[in-house]
Amino acid sequence: MDPAPSASTALAGLIPGSSLNIEGLTESYLDETSHLLADRELFAELKSDGFVGVRYEIFCNELAAYGRPVMRRWLITGEIYRR
Numbered sequence: 001m002d003p004a005p006s007a008s009t010a011l012a013g014l015i016p017g018s019s020l021n022i023e024g025l026t027e028s029y030l031d032e033t034s035h036l037l038a039d040r041e042l043f044a045e046l047k048s049d050g051f052v053g054v055r056y057e058i059f060c061n062e063l064a065a066y067g068r069p070v071m072r073r074w075l076i077t078g079e080i081y082r083r
Contacts, residue, residue: 074080
């Protein structure tokens with residue numbers, strides 16, 4: 001007996017030429033949701049500290065460490081002007 005097709009396989013069959021991946025979409029959605037919840041928790045912690053103190057300093061340093069190379073790359077490639 002053949003195993004039942006996955007949800008993505010079954011749905012892809014309904015849309016000609018489709019390679020729909022429901023599992024991947026669900027995983028992506030859950031990852032995004034987890035990130036949003038973590039961001040909300042971080043914001044609440046920083047707000048409760050009045051956006052001052054050690055946690056806020058660490059946050060600022062981490063944000064700058066991420067942002068510098070991104071902005072540098074955007075300046076070099078001209079991407080900053082397209083955004």
